[in-house]
Amino acid sequence: MPTRPEMLVQLEAGLRSRFFASVPKITKANRQGWTEDQHDLDRLSRALAAYTIVGCCRVDDAVAVGAITDGSDDHGLDALFFDRARSRLVCVQSKFKRTGAAPSQEEVQKTINGLRALRARRFNEFNEAVRNRLDEIEEALETPGIRIELHMSFLGDAMGPHAADDLNGYAAELNLLSLLFEWHTSGLGVVYNWLALEQAPASVDDQVVLENWAGVNAPRKAVYGQIRAAALAGLVENHGQALFERNIRLYLGTVGVNAAITRTVREAPNDFFYLNNGITIVAESIAQAQGDQRQCTFALTNCSIVNGAQTAGAIATATLGGHLSQEAKLMVTIIEIGGVAGDLGQRITKARNHQNVVRGVDFAALDPNQERLRQELAAAGAIYFYRPSAEAFARRDGAFSLEDAAVALACLRFKARSAAELLAAEVARRPRPSNAIDFVTTAKKEIGRLWDQGGALYGQLFSADLSGVRMYRLVKIYRFIDQILAGSEGAESSYQRRMFFRHGRYFIMAFVAHRSLDVIEKPQLELSVEEQALLSQRTNQLSELIYSTSEPLQGYKGYLGIFRNLTDAQPLADTVLQRLAAEDVQPVARPALPPV
Structure with missing residues (x-):
């Protein structure tokens, strides 16, 4: 909340x-x-x-x-x-x-x-x-x-x-x-x-006609059979993205295999059933009309396509070229999960999609926390894509993806801690505190671990107490600082300094956040001109401090190796923290008093 x-x-x-x-x-x-x-x-x-x-x-x-x-x-x-x-x-x-x-x-x-x-x-x-x-x-x-x-x-x-x-x-x-x-x-x-x-997703209630169908009643109701491609395209046209609400991905556009699906359903309708894997639908309830095994209508309450978003989207795209042949059909499985289904819907989605090539970020879409964040941001006029889609690929102001958010959170959400502080917690048998250096080295070395829902980092990044406003602001700050550091890299003539700004970018951001809680923690969506000036000044100052601190390490390891390995990055962070602490206790120079 x-x-x-x-x-x-x-x-x-x-x-x-x-x-x-x-x-x-x-x-x-x-x-x-x-x-x-x-x-x-x-x-x-x-x-x-x-x-x-x-x-x-x-x-x-x-x-x-x-x-x-x-x-x-x-x-x-x-x-x-x-x-x-x-x-x-x-x-x-x-x-x-x-x-x-x-x-x-x-x-x-x-x-x-x-x-x-x-x-x-x-x-x-x-x-x-x-x-x-x-x-x-x-x-x-x-x-x-x-x-x-x-x-x-x-x-x-x-x-x-x-x-x-x-x-x-x-x-x-x-x-x-x-x-x-x-x-x-x-x-x-x-x-x-x-x-x-x-902002809550609309419930999709509709009817489908199945041909050559069969069903089971135990341990839960399910039906399976053939659906005409034109009828499926009609469902997509009528309900749009709401039809894929429980899916891990939305339609990704006419790319790769999707283009082949579109072509096949138009040019070889009789073969489509044999060449396509079909789709899976879950529904709160399934009600059967009068019919026979050859053809029957089923009413679905609160239904969603959980596997086959690309097939459904590609078929809907194919209708733009004209009506589809009634001979174009595909297999559909419909599973009744009830109104209080626990994690059954998620388990079906995971199992059915593991048969396809998916990434860890796709399954993060099953986290209900992500939908909460999307709704909060939509209420403020911002667009958050936590499921891959064609729209999510286009980066623009006021919109960002789960991957964008994960990197921004990794760089800016946590405090940089010293090895001594972490050791003290271990000796006292306290939980290890979140350490920005852990996150930025992971982001540099293996960025996919940030959004692996089963990993140790995802839950810390996208915790239940994270609000949409805070996440949006951190993405804004990340993008602003990233532009500054990219500009610094491009302006350098020295290879060593270019590599510092290229590979040390996440590390530098962590320290800008460490010194900028006055900006980071404000509950506003946008950065003011004054805040931008302050962040720009601190980014430049901290970049030079970190660079001068890291120069002695160049004798035995390059910047890529330093910033992607915790064994190198943590000692560097310790030294930077010591230098910042020393700056904080230095007496402020005061002008001499005039003679009495």
């Missing part, structure tokens, strides 16, 4: 990306003289009001923006929406205050008085934005059984006691005979959960 500052970062990023294009700065007379920061907070408050309508009423962003009534003479009502399906008039008062301060008692009283005016039909007291919604407001007020539902939306968790008493008093006043009014606190935790739920 992300920290409160990290939740706030994700929410703010989401509000800006989704609503700022349609929630402009207000330039009316009552806003004149405002600073840009005040206008920015005002836009965030109105965006929060709109998103509260989205979260409460499950409408799209454009509809919610149309419900904004914030402005002069809004009487404390920042958004209004008639939810006909649930017989309620939803009203919002929103406050975007990063301190988390809730609406004050005075602000709550203003809203209560606004609701009184609304119920009394004193519409002339309201601004134009409210009056523009009079048709739906009057319809709502005249609907029997309607209730007014007020949401106090802000960045804290609870209303103040006096403000809450006033709201409860107003509820008691109205609800003598029927439920006419209720109020809710939509604090940061509630709003963040709306964001997270939006």
Whole structure:
């Protein structure tokens, strides 16, 4: 679970990306003289009001923006929406205050008085934005059984006691005979959960027709038979990536064998069944329609293709060239895993995919922690690819892969520790503390071990307490420092110094992180100009310190050997740590006092 500052970062990023294009700065007379920061907070408050309508009423962003009534003479009502399906008039008062301060008692009283005016039909007291919604407001007020539902939306968790008493008093006043009014606190935790739920994968429920099929009932239900390639392409077209939610990889595009699959299904449809391995689907439940062994329809609940993403994607690609022959068929196995399946789905995915050429990073995609991180980042407008796909191959700003994250975490997440510190923990029989030097030497020597889910390093890198915001920031810092060090390598004329910057890059980063907790630990997505300048200065300074410390080692081993072996890198790290400690205790030079 992300920290409160990290939740706030994700929410703010989401509000800006989704609503700022349609929630402009207000330039009316009552806003004149405002600073840009005040206008920015005002836009965030109105965006929060709109998103509260989205979260409460499950409408799209454009509809919610149309419900904004914030402005002069809004009487404390920042958004209004008639939810006909649930017989309620939803009203919002929103406050975007990063301190988390809730609406004050005075602000709550203003809203209560606004609701009184609304119920009394004193519409002339309201601004134009409210009056523009009079048709739906009057319809709502005249609907029997309607209730007014007020949401106090802000960045804290609870209303103040006096403000809450006033709201409860107003509820008691109205609800003598029927439920006419209720109020809710939509604090940061509630709003963040709306964001997270939006990013959850959609459940795929659909039907498939199997030909020449058979099945088993024990120890669990499964059916297997032929499916037409055109029908499979239709599933992919209808559901997209959601159909591969439990797979270790998404479709990788028309590369290698995928191009051959596309060609075969079009040019040799009668042979396709014999040349293709088929696909495997898991489903929460399988329901059989009336049919015979020759052909039958099966309804699948919460289903996913766990093996055969490349086959399914290639067949869908083949349909771009025209309709597929009805003779093109392939084998499909469908296994019912139930609603509470434990690790059965993962075991099926692993077993079925071990028959193909896969990498350790592919199976890391089965870690539910990776999906949590993807959802957190998606809520903030960032794209995280933890499963290989065609999209993941294209490196661009605002998007990164599991491999990118693993290297950034290895270089920047952990403290550099001395051999003496590690030995002390061993003597005291304490768990060995995480040591940045372990990670950077592994990254240099055998980078695949970083994302091997069964290895000792993966769990430390992608631990349950790692948030999406922190991971994104570390990737940003990694990319920034990497550019600096790549530039330093390219600018050097000395072969020895070029090799230092090429092979020592991860090691240098570990020490930049060691000395930059003030930058690393901030819960922001982006780096400020000041932070970039600070990191650039420290990178250059530490590079020179590490280079001068490593020069004596050049007599017997090159930089590639030094930075990929712990037996060489750890003593070097010890010396660097000693030099940094000595710098820290040196007295600061002070200017001489003028003579008395």
